[in-house]
Amino acid sequence: MKSQSSTPILDAVVECCDKETIHFDVPGHKGGRGLSDFDKILREKGLKLDISSAKPVDSLNNPSGVIKQAQELAAEAFNADHCFFMVGGTTAAVHAMIMSTCKPGEKIIVPRNSHESIIKGLVLSGAVPIYVQPGVNRELGIRTGVSSAAIKEAINRNKDAKAVLLMNPTYYGATSNISEIVRLAHSRGMVVLVDEAHGTHFGFHEDLPMSAMDAGADMSAVSIHKTGGSLTQSSMLLVKNGMVDHRAVMTTVQLMLTTSASYLLLASLDAARKNLATMGDELVGKAVKFSRAARDRINSIEGLYAFGKELINGDDIFGFDETKLGVCVSGIGLSGFEVYDMLKEEHNIQVELADGSNILAIVSLGDSESDIDALVEALEDISTRHAKGWRQIEQPILENPYVVISPREAFYSPKRTVMLEDAAGEVAGESLMLYPHGIPIFAIGERITSEMIDYISFLKEQSAVLVGTEDPDVEYIKILGM
Ligand SMILES: Cc1ncc(COP(=O)(O)O)c(C=O)c1O
Structure with a gap:
């Protein structure tokens, strides 16, 4: 018999919170520091903010009041013509992008290193993927962006494709030449959809790669909760006029929506947009500065390589998001998975991910100088105490898969x-x-x-x-x- 007085999730979350972990993962607000006005209101009002839809607060299913105003403000801030607030994560925004452009059996050109939400979008829409293999950096053992040449070849071989989907950036920070790909795709009547889950902050600082909307893409799914500061699960779907009809997109968005959207999520999107629109240059600039400083310091630790803009090659790495702090740890003879665990267990630092050769820390608008110090010092300590000498972990790089059926x-x-x-x-x-x-x-x-x-x-x-x-x-x- 189970004890009905137990609360396993609540207990685990409270315990995580009490540990005062230093976060180099998402959400980007990092315990509220990157969304301080909203954090203050949340502390004051608590669960009173959790209300349901009524006239004064509008309805996400049929916005005509404050939600409409907030979406219009967001569209302007992100250089889009229309914006839909999403409460089912960027996953729902990705699904809406694919379903509103591809009917069952229609082709969509997709990089093979796409997120699972895209594969699920293909199940929902019935679209058939034409995979394009992204570039590869064998020294780091990672996949990079897709080159314009690879997309051009896929477009030429599949003139009947309806859409091209891109990532801006990849998890590790690489971007493609989106403007050129937009020109190529549009000239063949194909729309360009962008999974911008990790690029929310792009339009707000000049040292970052170009945002999808600035590059002329038709739609972009942006995880505001990852690097933009809003609450986990809140996201936006941005739309540009021209090749897509925003009313048709809205009909698809409606399919994805709950009829009870959380006002905590919606209000956090509004607050995060305000932050980025009014202080984005300063806040994102601080994250870039912190990341650069951390990169320089990590690169002076023997055996570690924090990779950055030097990887840009004008091709499959057309641009690079410096706030993605990837560190190759092969030089100290450990795998990324081992260093990931050591950071957590020995230093109470949570990084975003690991692979055979690397760890990835996400620096965002909620970070402080002392967090950066802690990360650099922890890596210094690990390299001093645990280094085993050079050991490149054999990380297989899988070739383009063969799609037997959709x-x-x-x-x-x-x-x-x-x-x-x-x-x-x-x-x-x-x-x-x-x-x-x-x-x-x-x-x-x-x-x-x-x-x-x-x-x-x-x-x-x-x-x-x-x-x-x-x-x-x-x-x-x-x-x-x-
Ligand atoms: C590249 C990419 N696209 C889409 C998603 C889906 O975003 P969400 O978790 O907000 O549904 C993720 C999530 O990690 C992602 O990494």
């Missing part, structure tokens, strides 16, 4: 379960992701290869978090067939 067809096909080790050559009946970053190792409908299975074994050895399969231990997976 994600939606695969979703509705009969499936059976097999042991993972027996799955090479089969068609995936579910997707598998490393979390974070949530990029599928294989996506539903793709041919599973032995390289993928080796990579999964490598990730298991590293105790990495794998999600997406029915079996939480990923011993068994679902494949298509009876």
Whole structure:
């Protein structure tokens, strides 16, 4: 019998809070410091702010009052023509972008290092992905952006595609030449959709890459909660007039919405927009300055390499977001996963993610100088006490997968379960992701290869978090067939 007086989630959240962890992950407000006016109101009013829709506070399902005004202000601040506030994360905004542009069976050009929300958007819409392989940096063992040449080739081979989807930036900070890709796509009548989950802050400081809206993209899904300061789960869908009809987009957005949108989330979007619009240059500039200082200091620690703008090559890394502080740790003989755990367990520092060779810290508008000191000192300590000498972790870089059937067809096909080790050559009946970053190792409908299975074994050895399969231990997976 379970005890109904227990509150497992509440207890765990309170415990996390009490630990006073130093956060280099999202949300970007970092305990409220990056959204101080709203934090103050929240402390004063508490749950009284949690109200439901009524005339004075408008309705997200049919905005005509204060929500409409707030969305118009946001559209202006982000250089869009229209803005929809989203309360189901950027995932819902990504789904709305894809569903409002692609009908079942229509093609969409997508980078293979896309987030799982895009694959789910393909299931919902029935669109067929044409994958473009992003660039690769073998020294760091990471995928980068997609080059304009790769997109051009995909467009030429798929003249009937409806849309091109891009990431701005990748998790590690690389951006593509969006303006050029917009020109290419528009000249062929294709719309450009941008997953800007990690680029909310781009339009607010001149040293950052260009935002999707500034580059002329048609739609952009921006995770204001990641680097813009609003509450987790709140997001915006930005739309430019021209190739898409914002009323049709609104109809799709309505499909994604709860009829009970949280005013805490909506109000936090409003407050975050005000912050960025009125003080963005200063706040984002501070994050850039902190990140640069941290990068310089980390690069003076033997064996560590904090990568930055020097990676720009005008091609698959057209621009670089300096607030993404990626550190390659191969030079101290540890994996990124090991350093991630050491930072948490020995220094109470939470970074955003790890892979075989790197850790990634996200510097945003809520950070302070003392947090940066703590991160640099912790890395210094780890490199002094735990360094084992050079050890490049063999991180397989998977090749472009073979899409056997569309994600939606695969979703509705009969499936059976097999042991993972027996799955090479089969068609995936579910997707598998490393979390974070949530990029599928294989996506539903793709041919599973032995390289993928080796990579999964490598990730298991590293105790990495794998999600997406029915079996939480990923011993068994679902494949298509009876
Ligand atoms: C690149 C990318 N796109 C989309 C999303 C989905 O955003 P959300 O968690 O707000 O639904 C994420 C989340 O991490 C992401 O990293």
